[in-house]
Amino acid sequence: MSLFAHIAAAFRRYGSDRRGSVITLAAILFPVVIGGLGLWVETGYWYHMQRRVQHIADVSAHAAGVRIRAGDSKAQATAAARYIATQAGFPATASLTVNIPPLAGARKGNPNAIEVILSENHNRWFTALFAGGQVALAGRAVTVIEGDATACMLALSGSASGAVTVSGSTAVSLTGCDIASNSVAANSYAMGGLGASISTGCIHTVGGASVTTGLTLTNCAAVKTNAARARDPYADLPEPAIVGNCVSKTVGNNKYPTTLTPTDVHPLGGGLKSMRFCNGFDLRGEVTLMPGLYIIEGGGLSVNGGSLTSTTAAKLVGHGVTFYLAAPTVEMRLNGNVTLDLSAPTSGPLSGILFFGTRSATSASHIINGSSGSVMQGAIYVPASAIQYSGDSAGTNGCTQVIASTITLTGNSALKATCASAGTRDLWASETVRLFE
Numbered sequence: 001m002s003l004f005a006h007i008a009a010a011f012r013r014y015g016s017d018r019r020g021s022v023i024t025l026a027a028i029l030f031p032v033v034i035g036g037l038g039l040w041v042e043t044g045y046w047y048h049m050q051r052r053v054q055h056i057a058d059v060s061a062h063a064a065g066v067r068i069r070a071g072d073s074k075a076q077a078t079a080a081a082r083y084i085a086t087q088a089g090f091p092a093t094a095s096l097t098v099n100i101p102p103l104a105g106a107r108k109g110n111p112n113a114i115e116v117i118l119s120e121n122h123n124r125w126f127t128a129l130f131a132g133g134q135v136a137l138a139g140r141a142v143t144v145i146e147g148d149a150t151a152c153m154l155a156l157s158g159s160a161s162g163a164v165t166v167s168g169s170t171a172v173s174l175t176g177c178d179i180a181s182n183s184v185a186a187n188s189y190a191m192g193g194l195g196a197s198i199s200t201g202c203i204h205t206v207g208g209a210s211v212t213t214g215l216t217l218t219n220c221a222a223v224k225t226n227a228a229r230a231r232d233p234y235a236d237l238p239e240p241a242i243v244g245n246c247v248s249k250t251v252g253n254n255k256y257p258t259t260l261t262p263t264d265v266h267p268l269g270g271g272l273k274s275m276r277f278c279n280g281f282d283l284r285g286e287v288t289l290m291p292g293l294y295i296i297e298g299g300g301l302s303v304n305g306g307s308l309t310s311t312t313a314a315k316l317v318g319h320g321v322t323f324y325l326a327a328p329t330v331e332m333r334l335n336g337n338v339t340l341d342l343s344a345p346t347s348g349p350l351s352g353i354l355f356f357g358t359r360s361a362t363s364a365s366h367i368i369n370g371s372s373g374s375v376m377q378g379a380i381y382v383p384a385s386a387i388q389y390s391g392d393s394a395g396t397n398g399c400t401q402v403i404a405s406t407i408t409l410t411g412n413s414a415l416k417a418t419c420a421s422a423g424t425r426d427l428w429a430s431e432t433v434r435l436f437e
Helices: 003-016 021-069 074-087
Strands: 095-099 113-122 135-155 164-166 171-175 178-181 189-191 197-200 203-205 215-217 258-260 273-277 281-283 286-289 292-296 300-303 314-319 321-325 331-334 338-343 353-357 365-369 375-390 400-409 412-416 428-435
Touching: 021 074, 021 113, 021 135, 021 428, 074 095, 074 113, 135 412, 178 428, 375 412, 400 412
Parallel strands: 135 178, 135 400, 164 189, 164 400, 171 197, 171 412, 178 203, 197 215, 258 286, 273 292, 281 300, 286 314, 292 321, 300 331, 314 338, 321 353, 331 365, 338 375, 353 375, 365 375, 375 400
Antiparallel strands: 095 113, 113 135, 135 428
16 A cells, blocks of 8 residues: 555544544633623623613603702712712712703703713723723613692791791782791791681692691692792892992882883893882882883982881882892882782793892891782792781783792782793792603
Protein backbone atom coordinates (compact mmCIF):
# COMPACT_ATOMS: atom_id res chain seq x y z
CA MET A 1 0.00 0.00 0.00
CA SER A 2 1.35 3.30 -0.94
CA LEU A 3 2.03 6.09 1.56
CA PHE A 4 -0.88 8.14 0.24
CA ALA A 5 -3.23 5.22 0.72
CA HIS A 6 -2.12 4.85 4.37
CA ILE A 7 -2.73 8.56 4.98
CA ALA A 8 -6.20 8.42 3.39
CA ALA A 9 -7.14 5.40 5.48
CA ALA A 10 -5.98 7.19 8.67
CA PHE A 11 -8.21 10.18 7.92
CA ARG A 12 -11.17 7.88 7.28
CA ARG A 13 -10.66 6.18 10.62
CA TYR A 14 -10.33 9.57 12.41
CA GLY A 15 -13.48 10.88 10.77
CA SER A 16 -15.51 7.91 11.94
CA ASP A 17 -14.11 8.00 15.50
CA ARG A 18 -16.71 9.61 17.99
CA ARG A 19 -14.57 9.37 21.10
CA GLY A 20 -14.07 12.86 22.78
CA SER A 21 -16.42 14.75 20.41
CA VAL A 22 -18.76 15.81 23.23
CA ILE A 23 -15.88 17.38 25.08
CA THR A 24 -14.81 19.22 21.98
CA LEU A 25 -18.35 20.42 21.28
CA ALA A 26 -18.82 21.46 24.89
CA ALA A 27 -15.60 23.38 24.87
CA ILE A 28 -16.87 25.29 21.87
CA LEU A 29 -20.47 25.88 23.03
CA PHE A 30 -20.14 26.41 26.78
CA PRO A 31 -18.79 29.99 26.51
CA VAL A 32 -21.68 30.84 24.18
CA VAL A 33 -24.28 29.30 26.51
CA ILE A 34 -22.82 30.91 29.61
CA GLY A 35 -22.57 34.28 27.86
CA GLY A 36 -26.16 33.99 26.66
CA LEU A 37 -27.39 33.13 30.16
CA GLY A 38 -25.41 36.01 31.59
CA LEU A 39 -26.82 38.40 28.98
CA TRP A 40 -30.36 37.18 29.70
CA VAL A 41 -29.96 37.53 33.46
CA GLU A 42 -28.37 40.97 33.21
CA THR A 43 -30.98 42.21 30.74
CA GLY A 44 -33.72 41.06 33.08
CA TYR A 45 -32.02 42.81 35.97
CA TRP A 46 -31.76 46.10 34.08
CA TYR A 47 -35.42 45.80 33.08
CA HIS A 48 -36.32 45.32 36.74
CA MET A 49 -34.17 48.27 37.75
CA GLN A 50 -35.76 50.44 35.05
CA ARG A 51 -39.21 49.66 36.43
CA ARG A 52 -37.94 50.51 39.90
CA VAL A 53 -36.64 53.91 38.73
CA GLN A 54 -39.98 54.62 37.05
CA HIS A 55 -41.86 53.72 40.22
CA ILE A 56 -39.61 56.06 42.23
CA ALA A 57 -40.29 58.82 39.68
CA ASP A 58 -44.05 58.25 40.11
CA VAL A 59 -44.04 58.50 43.91
CA SER A 60 -41.59 61.41 43.88
CA ALA A 61 -43.77 63.37 41.43
CA HIS A 62 -46.79 62.73 43.63
CA ALA A 63 -44.89 63.99 46.69
CA ALA A 64 -43.86 67.15 44.83
CA GLY A 65 -47.45 67.68 43.70
CA VAL A 66 -48.74 67.39 47.26
CA ARG A 67 -46.26 70.05 48.42
CA ILE A 68 -47.23 72.42 45.60
CA ARG A 69 -50.91 71.87 46.42
CA ALA A 70 -50.09 72.83 50.01
CA GLY A 71 -48.68 76.15 48.78
CA ASP A 72 -44.99 75.31 49.10
CA SER A 73 -42.31 76.63 46.76
CA LYS A 74 -40.64 74.73 43.95
CA ALA A 75 -37.52 74.33 46.13
CA GLN A 76 -39.62 72.74 48.88
CA ALA A 77 -41.36 70.48 46.38
CA THR A 78 -37.97 69.41 44.99
CA ALA A 79 -36.72 68.63 48.49
CA ALA A 80 -39.83 66.50 49.13
CA ALA A 81 -39.33 64.63 45.85
CA ARG A 82 -35.66 64.01 46.66
CA TYR A 83 -36.50 62.75 50.16
CA ILE A 84 -39.11 60.28 48.90
CA ALA A 85 -36.75 59.11 46.14
CA THR A 86 -33.86 58.43 48.50
CA GLN A 87 -36.16 56.66 50.96
CA ALA A 88 -37.18 54.40 48.09
CA GLY A 89 -33.54 53.54 47.37
CA PHE A 90 -32.63 56.09 44.72
CA PRO A 91 -28.99 57.18 45.14
CA ALA A 92 -28.66 60.56 46.82
CA THR A 93 -26.00 61.56 44.30
CA ALA A 94 -28.02 60.63 41.21
CA SER A 95 -29.82 63.20 39.08
CA LEU A 96 -33.31 64.37 40.07
CA THR A 97 -34.96 67.33 38.32
CA VAL A 98 -38.32 68.95 39.04
CA ASN A 99 -39.90 71.14 36.36
CA ILE A 100 -42.91 73.35 37.08
CA PRO A 101 -44.47 73.54 34.57
CA PRO A 102 -43.33 70.48 32.57
CA LEU A 103 -40.94 71.10 29.69
CA ALA A 104 -42.37 68.32 27.51
CA GLY A 105 -45.36 66.05 27.07
CA ALA A 106 -49.10 66.61 27.00
CA ARG A 107 -48.97 68.94 30.03
CA LYS A 108 -46.10 71.08 28.75
CA GLY A 109 -46.45 74.63 30.06
CA ASN A 110 -49.32 73.78 32.44
CA PRO A 111 -48.63 75.66 35.71
CA ASN A 112 -50.68 73.09 37.63
CA ALA A 113 -48.51 70.19 36.47
CA ILE A 114 -45.26 68.94 38.03
CA GLU A 115 -42.65 66.98 36.08
CA VAL A 116 -40.03 64.84 37.83
CA ILE A 117 -37.11 63.32 35.87
CA LEU A 118 -34.70 60.79 37.41
CA SER A 119 -31.53 59.32 35.92
CA GLU A 120 -28.78 57.09 37.25
CA ASN A 121 -25.85 55.14 35.73
CA HIS A 122 -24.64 51.60 36.54
CA ASN A 123 -21.56 49.62 35.56
CA ARG A 124 -22.08 46.74 33.16
CA TRP A 125 -21.41 43.05 33.92
CA PHE A 126 -21.56 40.46 31.14
CA THR A 127 -22.79 43.04 28.66
CA ALA A 128 -19.42 44.75 28.98
CA LEU A 129 -18.20 42.07 26.53
CA PHE A 130 -20.55 43.47 23.89
CA ALA A 131 -20.91 47.20 24.66
CA GLY A 132 -18.92 49.93 26.36
CA GLY A 133 -19.91 52.60 28.83
CA GLN A 134 -22.44 52.43 31.67
CA VAL A 135 -26.10 51.49 31.63
CA ALA A 136 -28.25 54.64 31.86
CA LEU A 137 -31.61 54.25 33.59
CA ALA A 138 -34.19 57.06 33.56
CA GLY A 139 -37.71 57.67 34.81
CA ARG A 140 -40.15 60.50 34.15
CA ALA A 141 -43.50 61.22 35.77
CA VAL A 142 -45.98 64.08 35.66
CA THR A 143 -48.62 64.83 38.25
CA VAL A 144 -51.46 67.29 37.78
CA ILE A 145 -53.22 69.29 40.47
CA GLU A 146 -56.91 69.39 39.64
CA GLY A 147 -59.73 71.17 41.42
CA ASP A 148 -63.32 70.05 41.65
CA ALA A 149 -64.79 72.90 43.71
CA THR A 150 -64.61 76.57 42.66
CA ALA A 151 -64.25 78.99 45.55
CA CYS A 152 -64.90 82.69 45.77
CA MET A 153 -63.63 83.19 49.33
CA LEU A 154 -60.34 82.02 50.83
CA ALA A 155 -58.90 82.79 54.27
CA LEU A 156 -55.15 82.19 54.13
CA SER A 157 -54.34 82.35 57.85
CA GLY A 158 -52.99 79.04 59.08
CA SER A 159 -54.01 79.43 62.70
CA ALA A 160 -56.62 82.16 63.27
CA SER A 161 -59.79 81.34 65.17
CA GLY A 162 -62.78 82.27 63.05
CA ALA A 163 -60.60 82.79 59.98
CA VAL A 164 -63.92 82.99 58.14
CA THR A 165 -66.61 84.48 60.35
CA VAL A 166 -70.27 85.12 59.58
CA SER A 167 -71.74 87.33 62.27
CA GLY A 168 -74.71 89.43 63.29
CA SER A 169 -77.73 89.47 61.01
CA THR A 170 -75.65 88.80 57.91
CA ALA A 171 -77.37 87.29 54.89
CA VAL A 172 -74.93 85.95 52.31
CA SER A 173 -75.76 84.16 49.06
CA LEU A 174 -72.88 82.63 47.09
CA THR A 175 -73.77 81.22 43.68
CA GLY A 176 -71.48 78.73 41.97
CA CYS A 177 -68.73 79.02 44.54
CA ASP A 178 -67.47 77.61 47.84
CA ILE A 179 -65.68 78.98 50.90
CA ALA A 180 -62.25 77.77 52.02
CA SER A 181 -60.31 78.38 55.23
CA ASN A 182 -56.70 77.30 55.70
CA SER A 183 -56.72 77.73 59.48
CA VAL A 184 -56.16 74.66 61.65
CA ALA A 185 -58.24 76.15 64.48
CA ALA A 186 -61.21 74.20 65.83
CA ASN A 187 -63.46 77.04 64.62
CA SER A 188 -61.65 77.72 61.36
CA TYR A 189 -65.09 78.64 60.01
CA ALA A 190 -67.42 80.22 62.54
CA MET A 191 -71.02 81.41 62.50
CA GLY A 192 -72.40 83.58 65.25
CA GLY A 193 -75.63 85.42 65.94
CA LEU A 194 -79.14 84.08 65.69
CA GLY A 195 -79.88 86.00 62.51
CA ALA A 196 -76.80 85.02 60.47
CA SER A 197 -77.54 83.04 57.33
CA ILE A 198 -75.42 81.92 54.42
CA SER A 199 -76.03 79.82 51.35
CA THR A 200 -73.04 78.37 49.47
CA GLY A 201 -72.03 75.27 47.57
CA CYS A 202 -69.77 73.88 50.29
CA ILE A 203 -67.31 74.94 52.98
CA HIS A 204 -63.80 73.47 53.24
CA THR A 205 -61.68 73.94 56.37
CA VAL A 206 -58.26 72.64 57.33
CA GLY A 207 -59.43 72.75 60.94
CA GLY A 208 -62.94 72.49 62.32
CA ALA A 209 -66.14 74.48 61.96
CA SER A 210 -68.78 76.02 64.19
CA VAL A 211 -72.11 76.43 62.38
CA THR A 212 -75.73 77.30 63.07
CA THR A 213 -79.03 76.41 61.48
CA GLY A 214 -78.59 79.44 59.23
CA LEU A 215 -76.10 77.52 57.04
CA THR A 216 -77.36 76.11 53.73
CA LEU A 217 -75.02 73.93 51.65
CA THR A 218 -76.15 73.14 48.11
CA ASN A 219 -73.32 70.84 46.92
CA CYS A 220 -72.32 68.85 50.01
CA ALA A 221 -74.03 67.33 53.01
CA ALA A 222 -71.84 68.99 55.66
CA VAL A 223 -68.80 71.21 56.09
CA LYS A 224 -65.68 69.39 54.86
CA THR A 225 -63.33 69.66 57.82
CA ASN A 226 -59.69 68.48 57.91
CA ALA A 227 -59.45 69.33 54.23
CA ALA A 228 -56.25 70.04 52.32
CA ARG A 229 -55.05 73.64 52.27
CA ALA A 230 -56.29 75.72 49.38
CA ARG A 231 -53.60 77.38 47.30
CA ASP A 232 -53.22 81.12 46.91
CA PRO A 233 -53.66 81.50 43.12
CA TYR A 234 -51.83 84.85 43.09
CA ALA A 235 -48.89 83.88 45.29
CA ASP A 236 -46.39 84.40 42.47
CA LEU A 237 -47.81 87.74 41.32
CA PRO A 238 -45.16 90.44 41.88
CA GLU A 239 -46.17 93.59 43.71
CA PRO A 240 -46.21 96.63 41.43
CA ALA A 241 -43.34 99.10 41.63
CA ILE A 242 -44.18 102.47 43.19
CA VAL A 243 -43.52 105.06 40.49
CA GLY A 244 -44.81 108.43 39.35
CA ASN A 245 -45.41 111.88 40.79
CA CYS A 246 -47.62 112.23 43.85
CA VAL A 247 -51.24 113.27 43.39
CA SER A 248 -53.45 114.97 45.98
CA LYS A 249 -55.26 112.53 48.26
CA THR A 250 -58.63 114.30 48.09
CA VAL A 251 -60.42 113.29 44.94
CA GLY A 252 -63.76 114.72 43.79
CA ASN A 253 -66.36 116.88 45.51
CA ASN A 254 -70.06 116.83 46.25
CA LYS A 255 -71.02 119.30 43.51
CA TYR A 256 -70.06 117.74 40.18
CA PRO A 257 -68.54 114.51 38.77
CA THR A 258 -64.79 113.98 38.56
CA THR A 259 -62.77 111.79 36.17
CA LEU A 260 -59.23 110.55 36.78
CA THR A 261 -56.96 109.30 33.99
CA PRO A 262 -53.61 107.58 34.75
CA THR A 263 -50.78 108.87 32.55
CA ASP A 264 -47.57 107.41 34.02
CA VAL A 265 -46.14 104.47 32.08
CA HIS A 266 -45.70 101.66 34.58
CA PRO A 267 -42.71 99.27 34.39
CA LEU A 268 -44.98 96.20 34.63
CA GLY A 269 -45.41 96.68 30.90
CA GLY A 270 -48.30 95.70 28.68
CA GLY A 271 -49.14 99.36 28.12
CA LEU A 272 -50.17 99.73 31.77
CA LYS A 273 -50.67 103.33 32.92
CA SER A 274 -50.59 104.31 36.58
CA MET A 275 -51.37 107.13 39.01
CA ARG A 276 -49.76 107.53 42.43
CA PHE A 277 -51.34 108.84 45.63
CA CYS A 278 -48.63 109.31 48.27
CA ASN A 279 -50.79 110.28 51.26
CA GLY A 280 -53.87 108.17 50.78
CA PHE A 281 -56.96 108.40 48.59
CA ASP A 282 -60.13 110.09 49.93
CA LEU A 283 -63.18 109.91 47.68
CA ARG A 284 -65.83 112.68 47.64
CA GLY A 285 -68.93 112.80 45.46
CA GLU A 286 -69.00 110.93 42.14
CA VAL A 287 -65.63 109.85 40.75
CA THR A 288 -64.95 107.90 37.57
CA LEU A 289 -61.60 106.15 37.15
CA MET A 290 -60.24 105.43 33.70
CA PRO A 291 -58.46 102.05 33.20
CA GLY A 292 -55.09 101.69 34.89
CA LEU A 293 -53.23 101.10 38.15
CA TYR A 294 -53.93 103.36 41.14
CA ILE A 295 -51.05 103.22 43.64
CA ILE A 296 -51.96 104.26 47.17
CA GLU A 297 -49.30 104.63 49.86
CA GLY A 298 -49.48 106.24 53.27
CA GLY A 299 -52.86 107.19 54.69
CA GLY A 300 -55.70 104.99 53.46
CA LEU A 301 -58.36 104.42 50.83
CA SER A 302 -61.47 106.05 52.25
CA VAL A 303 -64.75 107.81 51.51
CA ASN A 304 -65.97 111.12 52.92
CA GLY A 305 -62.94 111.70 55.09
CA GLY A 306 -62.96 108.14 56.41
CA SER A 307 -66.25 108.52 58.26
CA LEU A 308 -67.98 105.14 58.46
CA THR A 309 -71.31 106.75 59.39
CA SER A 310 -71.40 109.58 56.87
CA THR A 311 -74.75 110.10 55.14
CA THR A 312 -73.19 112.03 52.23
CA ALA A 313 -73.59 109.91 49.12
CA ALA A 314 -70.48 108.98 47.14
CA LYS A 315 -69.98 106.88 44.05
CA LEU A 316 -66.83 105.28 42.68
CA VAL A 317 -66.91 103.94 39.14
CA GLY A 318 -64.00 102.24 37.38
CA HIS A 319 -63.64 99.47 34.80
CA GLY A 320 -60.30 97.87 34.02
CA VAL A 321 -58.81 99.29 37.23
CA THR A 322 -56.51 97.95 39.96
CA PHE A 323 -55.89 99.54 43.36
CA TYR A 324 -52.51 98.72 44.86
CA LEU A 325 -52.38 99.27 48.63
CA ALA A 326 -48.65 99.74 49.13
CA ALA A 327 -46.42 99.79 52.19
CA PRO A 328 -46.49 101.32 54.74
CA THR A 329 -49.84 99.91 55.80
CA VAL A 330 -52.77 101.28 53.82
CA GLU A 331 -56.25 100.41 55.05
CA MET A 332 -59.51 100.58 53.10
CA ARG A 333 -62.57 102.22 54.61
CA LEU A 334 -65.13 101.94 51.84
CA ASN A 335 -68.22 102.57 53.88
CA GLY A 336 -70.47 105.50 54.67
CA ASN A 337 -73.12 105.51 51.92
CA VAL A 338 -70.75 104.71 49.05
CA THR A 339 -71.83 102.98 45.84
CA LEU A 340 -69.11 100.97 44.12
CA ASP A 341 -69.18 100.01 40.44
CA LEU A 342 -65.75 98.51 39.92
CA SER A 343 -64.20 95.84 37.71
CA ALA A 344 -60.65 94.59 37.27
CA PRO A 345 -58.75 94.44 33.97
CA THR A 346 -59.40 91.22 32.04
CA SER A 347 -55.91 91.05 30.52
CA GLY A 348 -52.40 92.33 31.08
CA PRO A 349 -49.99 92.00 34.02
CA LEU A 350 -52.72 92.66 36.64
CA SER A 351 -55.45 90.66 34.96
CA GLY A 352 -58.33 89.93 37.32
CA ILE A 353 -56.94 91.98 40.25
CA LEU A 354 -59.27 94.70 41.56
CA PHE A 355 -57.60 95.36 44.95
CA PHE A 356 -54.03 94.24 45.70
CA GLY A 357 -52.80 94.67 49.27
CA THR A 358 -49.08 94.44 49.95
CA ARG A 359 -47.97 91.16 51.49
CA SER A 360 -46.18 93.04 54.28
CA ALA A 361 -49.39 94.55 55.73
CA THR A 362 -49.92 91.93 58.42
CA SER A 363 -51.60 94.39 60.77
CA ALA A 364 -53.98 95.99 58.26
CA SER A 365 -57.73 95.64 58.59
CA HIS A 366 -59.96 96.58 55.65
CA ILE A 367 -63.66 97.39 55.49
CA ILE A 368 -65.65 97.14 52.26
CA ASN A 369 -69.33 97.69 52.91
CA GLY A 370 -70.76 99.19 49.78
CA SER A 371 -74.40 100.19 49.41
CA SER A 372 -77.00 97.72 48.14
CA GLY A 373 -76.34 98.82 44.56
CA SER A 374 -72.60 98.17 44.70
CA VAL A 375 -70.96 95.78 42.25
CA MET A 376 -67.33 94.59 42.37
CA GLN A 377 -65.92 92.26 39.73
CA GLY A 378 -62.49 90.69 40.12
CA ALA A 379 -60.19 89.65 42.94
CA ILE A 380 -60.06 91.51 46.24
CA TYR A 381 -56.58 90.23 47.13
CA VAL A 382 -55.18 91.29 50.52
CA PRO A 383 -53.28 88.13 51.51
CA ALA A 384 -51.68 89.39 54.74
CA SER A 385 -54.59 91.42 56.05
CA ALA A 386 -58.01 91.06 57.64
CA ILE A 387 -61.10 92.16 55.74
CA GLN A 388 -64.66 92.92 56.76
CA TYR A 389 -66.72 92.50 53.65
CA SER A 390 -70.20 93.12 52.39
CA GLY A 391 -70.69 93.46 48.68
CA ASP A 392 -72.10 92.08 45.46
CA SER A 393 -71.01 90.73 42.10
CA ALA A 394 -74.41 91.06 40.50
CA GLY A 395 -75.31 90.19 36.94
CA THR A 396 -75.42 87.03 34.89
CA ASN A 397 -71.64 86.72 34.68
CA GLY A 398 -70.69 88.06 38.08
CA CYS A 399 -67.22 87.21 39.36
CA THR A 400 -65.84 88.18 42.75
CA GLN A 401 -62.99 86.56 44.68
CA VAL A 402 -62.17 87.60 48.25
CA ILE A 403 -58.72 86.38 49.40
CA ALA A 404 -57.41 87.63 52.73
CA SER A 405 -55.70 86.45 55.89
CA THR A 406 -59.09 86.46 57.63
CA ILE A 407 -62.58 87.28 56.35
CA THR A 408 -65.54 88.58 58.31
CA LEU A 409 -68.85 88.71 56.46
CA THR A 410 -71.24 91.43 57.55
CA GLY A 411 -74.42 92.81 56.06
CA ASN A 412 -75.93 91.36 52.93
CA SER A 413 -73.83 89.97 50.07
CA ALA A 414 -74.58 88.21 46.80
CA LEU A 415 -71.50 86.85 45.08
CA LYS A 416 -71.02 84.75 42.00
CA ALA A 417 -68.00 82.96 40.56
CA THR A 418 -68.74 83.01 36.84
CA CYS A 419 -65.16 83.97 36.10
CA ALA A 420 -64.37 82.48 32.69
CA SER A 421 -64.05 85.92 31.06
CA ALA A 422 -63.13 88.02 34.10
CA GLY A 423 -59.36 87.62 33.81
CA THR A 424 -59.04 86.07 37.28
CA ARG A 425 -57.09 82.92 38.10
CA ASP A 426 -58.79 79.72 39.22
CA LEU A 427 -59.46 79.57 42.93
CA TRP A 428 -60.03 75.98 44.03
CA ALA A 429 -61.39 74.94 47.40
CA SER A 430 -60.64 71.26 46.91
CA GLU A 431 -57.73 69.93 44.87
CA THR A 432 -56.42 66.47 44.15
CA VAL A 433 -52.99 65.35 42.94
CA ARG A 434 -53.27 62.84 40.09
CA LEU A 435 -50.52 60.95 38.27
CA PHE A 436 -50.97 61.86 34.63
CA GLU A 437 -47.88 60.58 32.79
